[in-house]
Amino acid sequence: MLIVADENIPLLDAFFEDIGQIRRVSGRDMTADDVRNADILLVRSVTRVDEALLEGSGVKFVGTATIGTDHVDREYLASREVTFCCAPGCNANSVVEYVLSVLSLWAERTDQTHWTGRSVGIVGAGNVGGALWRTLVKLGFDIKVCDPFRESEETDSNLFVDLEEALACDVVSIHTPLTHDGEHPTFQMIDATRLAGMNAGQLLINSSRGEIIDETALRERLQQPDAPTVALDVWENEPDISPETLALTWLATPHVAGYSLEGKVQGTEMIYQALCRFLGLPARKRSGQFLPEPALAKIAFTSSAQASEASSTAIRACYDPRRDDARLRNMMATVSAERGREFDRLRRDYPVRREFSSVKIQLKGTSRSLQDVFKGLGFKLKL
Template sequence: MRIVADENIPLLEPFFADIGEIRRVNGRQMTADDVRDADLLLVRSVTPVNEALLAGSRVRFVGTATIGTDHIDRVWLDGAGIRFSAAPGCNANSVVEYVVSTLSLYAERRGLTDWTDLSVGIVGAGNVGGRLGDTLTRLGFTVRLCDPPRAAREPDRAASFVALEDVLACDVVTLHTPLVRDGDHPTLKLLDAKALDGLHGGQLLINAGRGEVIDGEALGQRLAAPNPPLVALDVWEQEPRICPALVEQVWQATPHIAGYSLEGKVQGTEMIYQAACRFLGLPVRKQAGQFLPEPALSKLCFTGSADAPGALWTALRACYDPRQDDARLRRAMAGDTPDARGLAFDRLRKHYPVRREWSSVKIQLKGSSRALQDDFRALGFKLKT
């Protein structure tokens, strides 16, 4: 059996070597010739999977090691009798950690002694947005959720959701929707010029969902106008050839790595491995935990003099500080041509440093308050007793 896979999917050999012969391919440059003789195709979000790629091939199973599926023509796959599986929720924790770390930096910038004074509006309450909302609520933030498709599907929970206008009035607005181009609830350019004009300098806009959910041209114009909001972008229009001028305008710029924790990436591989085993009628023998190495940072200790949120912010940034990714992306934008910048963008993702999730770190608290303990638990850290 032949398996063609995006070269950036981690732990391909440990999970799939027993199933078949693996051929690694650059996901963004994958062609029909690359997959013609494949039985299984494993991709990430950079590979459009459709008739143009698969017509005439012998592929019978496609797995994407990502939560998003807008790069997959599922209607065509169904019609061609090709089984499909994604990895929903695999990197949800990682994206939540990215957003919460960004929130801590923003609260510090604003000089807040209590970051829960910020109201947070979440657009898209799926695996990522829903988990983010739960985490922030446990921490004590005021959270508003906007998700029209869920509100329509779950009328008994209609009171849990608000209109987009209500979310856009929050101190922080964070986007976690899939890219939907048509239908009753499209998200393509959901934040257009009108929506962006309503944002002001006392707000932070975060996009860690899909770049095209924001109208990039309109965003650039808004950021050049008086009293613009601060903006943190992890996803961009026209990746990997993103707009260098927009990188200069935003407050925080990162190269589509919010979900790039080691745990998130390995869980994505594990989920499509499990799906492939079910499709092939094979036993599931391997789990992600078998392959995770010991973290470089395993324990942090705080004394009774530690205060919240200072202790929380110290722990967050010890594990992951988005400013490092921001600096790397800004340096990468120094290329002279769009192609050079695009290659640099992809290199940042391909050679991304190992980043571990909060659950890999034990927190020891000596004489601390019960509230601080609860906050660390809400964030997913392990408390050392």
């Protein structure tokens, strides 16, 4: 059995070597010739899976180790009776921690003593947005959620607001899939009109899909007075992102919000389990078997620690997005040709990043409120 897989899927051998022969290829450059003799196809979000890729192949199972599925023509797979699976929620916690890190940096930038004192509009409350919602509520943020699909399913519709009300919050964090049709399409949902309604006191974060924001309108708005602060992890036309947009963006990262080791390995585990079910095999392997000891294992705070400063210190010790920002800007400044390949290289060679749960926080004589903050963030506690 031949398994063709994106070379950036972690732990391919550990999970799949007992199932079949593995052929690694570049996900961005994958062609029909690469998969022609494949039985199983494993991808990430950079590979467009459609008739052009699969026509003439013997692929019977497609798995994407990602939350998103807009890169897969699911109707075509169904018409060919190809089994499909994705990894919903695999890296949701990683994206939540990315947003928390951005919020921490923005609070410092705007001289906020209590970083939870601002309102946050969450646009899209699926796996990622829902996880962010739950975390921010625990931390005491004022939350407004816009998700017309979730709203129609919930018994208490008062939990939700319309998009304009969400966009009026101090912070707006986008977590919707990319859709072009239907009742609520998200393609260029944040357009010139909606960007004009935002101001310099607001922060706009996009870690879902680049095309949800009209980048041309965004560039124009960011060159105007009273423009909002913007943090982008996703971009139009990836991997060939706009240097002009990058230059105008406060915080810029190369589509790595969900790139914690835990998130990536969980995505691999989820498609492994689905493949085992498809083949009728026992799923004996778990991601916990393969996670190494974290480089940072423990942080200690004493009774003199202040909640806001201590939480920011711990968050950034685990993940400081300014490092990814620097890598991306340095690449764009020094590479004139093949920037797209270099963008992908930043993702391929991404350093190991562990989630908050891998770190134990030792608290000596600290207040109950500080303990609650670290619990809300997802750290392990040692009292």
